[in-house]
Structures are given as C-alpha cells and as structure tokens.
Amino acid sequence: MSKTIEFYFDFSSPYGYLASLRIQEIADKHQRTVDWQPILLGAIFKVSGQAPLTTFPLKGDYAIMDFQRSAREVELPYSHPKNFPIATVAAARSIWWMKEHTDSTIQAKTGDLVQAYFKAYYVDGKDISDADVVLDVAAAQGIDKDTLSIALQEPSVKDRLKLAVNAAIEKKVFGSPMMIVDGESFWGNDRIEQLDRWLSRGGW
C-alpha cells in the first residue's frame, strides 16, 4: 500500500475546495495517494473554540475577497455561494459510505464524488446541504440514488462520520483543508506549495 496524503476537509470550506483540485497533482508527483477525509468543522469548532471565517468583522470581508482571488490566481472557477456556510453532513456521510464500500466500483468513485460535490456548491451554485441535491449529484456520478438514500440514514454510516470527526480531533485537525503526511500537519490551501517542498526535501 502506497503512502498517503491525508486530506481533511469540510465541503463548506472554500479553501478545502481549492486545495481538493490541486492535491492530486502533488500526491502523484510524490507517489502518494490522496486519502479523502471529509469532516464537519462545526463539530471541531466546538472543541477548538473557533467559528466560521466569514462571521468575523474585518477578517470576514477579507476572506470572501481572498476565496475569489485565490481561485483566480490558479485559474479555478469559484462563485461564492449565496447560502454560506452550510451543513455538509449528507455529503460527508456519503463519502464515508463510498470510501469503505465493499464494492470496489463504488469505492473507486470516491475522489470523483468529492470533486462533484465541491463543483456543485462552488461552481454550479447548488445547495449541497439539501440531501436531495446530494443524491442528485451522486446519481450523476453513477451512484444509485435509492441505495445511497437508505445508506445515509443507516446508524453505521452516521456513526462512521462521527468516528472520523473524533479521529480528526485526536490528530489535532482544526481547520480545512488540513493535510497530514507521515504525521506532519499542514493547514490551509496556501500551504500546498510548502507541503510539496516538504515532500521533495523529506522535511527540514
């Protein structure tokens, strides 16, 4: 099994979205796989005493400007959602359900569905806090809607996400995106280049 880049993110995180589109290239370059780890920042913020960026005076305005400027720099589309931030439980649960699915054809679509949810929210203006929207986006990626709809209500799937959030807190994940390589944490879309240098140099 190849080494991974653990990629922790909340679907409601603009910087998570931007980094999600760039992390695979870094992983490929260093012969690693991306381990997609959707989490819920709301639950983590209760532990860390944080709150969504955009809720703060001064910092909030900068953040909304910076989401867009950061996207423009790397020529990625970004349209700040009307409804922001949102609850991303359904989207996150579906990824955990897929990621550890016994059917490898479903499991193999995990990365594509991560991208599809992000695109739905940050490019197409769809509100992925709505479970029906999540089901539609998944269906467009070839996931059976009824099967996923049932899965999202299963206690084991709900528990899997809770477990993931708690495991992330154990690893001191406090933001999105947070990338962990060989136990070393890097927080933020603006640390992608630093992570790349870290892997190239084998640390410093």
Add this chain to the structure above:
Amino acid sequence: MSKTIEFYFDFSSPYGYLASLRIQEIADKHQRTVDWQPILLGAIFKVSGQAPLTTFPLKGDYAIMDFQRSAREVELPYSHPKNFPIATVAAARSIWWMKEHTDSTIQAKTGDLVQAYFKAYYVDGKDISDADVVLDVAAAQGIDKDTLSIALQEPSVKDRLKLAVNAAIEKKVFGSPMMIVDGESFWGNDRIEQLDRWLSRGGW
C-alpha cells in the same frame, strides 16, 4: 516618492517577525519601499472578535509548531519566547516616534530598529514588553535612551500609535503581518510568495 508595501505587524507576532526579514527583498525586487506600520493586535482583536492564535485548543499547538517549522524552512532563527504573547506598546510607540522624526538620521534607523526589537524577542529571548528592555535595544542602535524614554511618555507619541491602530482598522487590517500594495491586502507570512507574484504579474 516610490510606491510602498505597507507592512502592518505586531511585535508579538511570530509570523510578523518572519515576514519582516523577507519583505525588504520583495520590496527591492519590485522597486518599492517598506512602510513599517507597527500596530497592536489586542486593540484590533476587540473589533474583529479574534484572540491570540496560541490560546485556542488544537490550533494553538499547531501554531507553536508552525512558527518553528516556518522559520526552519527559510533558515531564520526562532526561539519561541517563554512569555508569549506580550504587550508591545513601548516598542510600537518608539517606531512611530522614529518613523516621523524630523531628524532624518533618527528616521533612517526605523527599519533597523524594527529588526532589532524582533531579534531581541524571538532570537535573544528578551522581554520587549518591558520598556527598559526597549530602551536598551534602541540604545544599541544608536538612539539616545533618555530622549526616547521621555518621548515614550509624550501624549503626542501615545496618540500617534492610537491613530495608527485606528487607521489600520479603517483599512480592515485584522492580523499580523498584513501587507497592502496599491490597496490590495495580503495576510500572513505564508502569503509573501503570493504578494511577490501579484507584484510581478500586476495583479490577476
């Protein structure tokens, strides 16, 4: 008069320290001067609803690790101070006093004294919240101790710093370092490279 890079910082900010050692090179590259703007994050945090990084669970531990890792990457010395964060009123006042001094030989030492205070705190382990330490550090840079000691108590000098903090808030400065070029803000030591690209490309 050449164009500037406005460089807002608190002497108690590790990322401000690291960026202070790199910003001159970026400024030189783009034929700009560095406009040193010491501010007080404590006063700004009252407006922005923020608090020092290291006071937050999870995020605080990461921050202390990251101060050191960020310094190591660019081979700058960094020793996390025992007393952290600290009040930096005396150091900030002294910079404002020098920066607009009618004696050009005093004014010309502004940048050097910024570096000297940062070095005292982050390299030599001196507590620059102590006004006597500030006077000693300034004296070592050729500033008359008695003159500065009196200046630091002058209402006009105290008011100058207050004015600077309020002006920074007007410009939506909420952190340290924050760099403004031609009205465009960049927040964080990890945005130095982005600022460099912005100046090279003339924006995007």
